[in-house]
Amino acid sequence: MKSITNFFDRIVQRYLPDAFLFAVILTIIVFIMGIFMTGSSPIQMVEHWGTGFWDLLAFSMQMALIVVTGYVLANTPVVKTALEKTSMLAKTPGQAILLVTFVASIASLINYGxxxxxxxxxxxxxxKRVPSVDYRLLVASAYSGFLLWHGGLSGSIPLLIATPDHFLQDTIGTIPVTETMFSSYNLFIVFVLLFTLPFLNRMLMKSREGMEIVNPVDWETSSFEDKYEEVEKNERQTPSERLENSQIISMLIGLLGLAFIIYHFATNGFDLNINLVNLIMLFLGILLHRTPRRFLHSVNNAVKNVGGIIVQFPFYAGIMGMMVDSGLSEQMSLWFVSISTEFTFPLFTFISAGLVNFFVPSGGGQWAVQGPIMIPAGIEIGVDSAKTAMAVAWGDAWTNMIQPFWALPLLAIAGLKVRDIMGFCVIILIYSFFPIAIGLLFF
Known part of the structure; x- marks a missing residue:
């Protein structure tokens, strides 16, 4: 384990470029593949790329707000205290790895954002509580919890096919979550990963023993640390300054936001989507910072961390445009269908989804691409459509471990680069293949 872990870490540290260059290289690869594998002309591939380039603008804003609102909320005195108390459960590096992995996994099962x-x-x-822990591995452990998201309560594919009038309604009808999220095979995968990932990450920590651990973040000067000095109150404040330091203003707008959140849950049940997560963190941040001035100070510091998301996500949208419009994603999926039997179809669907996810790293977008191909093929072979859907869902989640797309918000908050954690994530990817494959094949 020590030699394997250190091998992947060295390879990634040496050869994996910055996340932006990773997106650029993927763009070039897909462009060339589209020409040689689909017969598309260079002009057509350029058109596919440019047409799709801005298709993720709304999603990019959601991810940017995840970073901003998470930063703002985390720098409120109340949340800082809560996080500090939770961190006190870890006294040693091993306990730190176990705690972060388990908590991140539970949180991802509730909602991916x-x-x-x-x-x-x-x-x-x-x-900060356990400074001797390998911070890069600690952040990789936090990201490993994200592996479980598509088997949890915010899984976009199982939620979509459980919704009336979804785009495959005429083919499969509506499939309740009892047959997807709460099926025996999905519960097996979720519980195995939930209770073994913390110990796998702890084994990775053991394999690093004896090596020099250099934590690349200076906590005293970290951009995450939000230093704020209270403005002295005096009678000479202008009306605008009094408004900026008014707790009443923050209270009124914060309570308005929380009122809508309560109304949403009362009328829609536990529908914790990404917009609602952002809304909750935004208005709690407004309330807990107490004054507009404190809140805006924190926001100004937070936006420094979202540059990677703003610049890189349009490139992934362009990649998705080339994959879908050229027919490249369809060709990949059909090849796996051609070599499948009734027994192996869920496994090959999972693997094909993992491959397609590398180029189309969006759960909903990937289902729109693969669902119309894999569902009819599964029905013809005799495979349950619910299992086919969950195989695509787990494939989407699986290769997120080595696809920087979803890691960007977490890395922006943590202050690391993708190469800092990806060597560890390769091991997590290899290990997680086995419980997922067993669940899809034998349950």
């Missing part, structure tokens, strides 16, 4: 933020914020507090 929530899991990314909670894992990063807890890692920041835990490393």
């Amino acid at each position: 929530f899991g990314l933020v909670v894992g990063a914020l807890l890692a920041l507090q835990v490393v």
Whole structure:
């Protein structure tokens, strides 16, 4: 384990470029593949790329707000105290790894955006409590919890096919979550990963013993640390300054936001989507910072961390445009269908989804690409459509471990680069293949 872990870490540290260059290289690869594998002309591939380039603008804003609102909320006195108390459960590096992995996994099962933020914020507090822990591995452990998201309550594919009038309604009808999220095979995968990932990450920590651990973040000057000096109150404040320091203003707008959140849950049940996660963190941040001036000071510091998301996500949208419009994603999926039997179809669907996810790293977007191909093929072979859908869902989650797309918000909060954690994530990817494959094949 020591030699394997250190091998992947060295390879990634040496050869994996910055996340932006990773997206650029993927763009070039897909462009060339589209020409040679689909017969598309260079002009057509350029058109596919440019047409799709801005398709993720709304999603990019959601991810940017995940970082900003998570930063703002984490720097409120109340949340800082709560995170510090939670971090006190870890007294040793091993306990730190176990704690962060388990908490991040639970949070990701509740909601994927929530899991990314909670894992990063807890890692920041835990490393201050246990400074001898390998911070890069700690953040990788936080990200490993994200592996469980598509088997949890915010899984986009199982939620979509349980919704009336979804785009495959005429083919499979509506499939309740009892046959997807709460099926025996999905519960097996979730519980095995939930209770073994912490110990796998602890084994990775053991394999690092004896090596020099250099934590690349200076906590005293970290951009995450939000230093704020209270403005002295005096009678000479202008009306605008009094408004900026008014707790009443923050209270009124904060309570308005929380009223809508309560109304949403009362009328829609536990529908914790990404927009609602952002809304909750935004208005709690407004309330807990107490004054607009404190809140805006924190926001100004937070936006420094979202540059990677703003610049890189349009490139992934362009990659998705080339994959879908050229037919490249369809060709990949059909090849796996051609070599499948009734027994192996869920496994090959999972693997194909993992491959396609590398180029189309969005759960909903990937289902729109693969669902119309894999579902009819599964029905023809005799495979249950619910299992086919969950095989695509787990494939989407699986290769997120080595696809920087989803790691960007977490890394922005943690203050690391993708190469800092990806060597460890390769081991997590290899290990997680086995419980997922067993669940899809034998349950």
